[in-house]
Amino acid sequence: MKWILKLLGIKTSLERKSEKLADLRAKAFDAQRRGKLSLAGKFLHEAEILETEIVKEMEENNGRED
Numbered sequence: 001m002k003w004i005l006k007l008l009g010i011k012t013s014l015e016r017k018s019e020k021l022a023d024l025r026a027k028a029f030d031a032q033r034r035g036k037l038s039l040a041g042k043f044l045h046e047a048e049i050l051e052t053e054i055v056k057e058m059e060e061n062n063g064r065e066d
Contacts, residue, residue, distance in 0.1 A: 014057055021050050 005011075011019075028043035 014054065014061070017050055017054050017057070021047055021054065024050065 024043050024047040028040045028047065031037075031040040031043060
């Protein structure tokens with residue numbers, strides 16, 4: 001079943017959040033390189049909130065594996 005979802009490009013909410021987290025970290029790194037530290041801080045703050053959501057979702061799904 002999982003291979004069908006992967007083949008069709010359908011992602012779970014956890015996978016989508018992980019991709020968004022990687023994107024936010026890359027944006028923060030790029031902003032920091034350009035010297036825009038306030039923007040980098042904003043991206044890192046959003047990333048931290050998203051990390052917390054990911055951890056909570058992983059804890060909820062821990063006992064409910066398909």
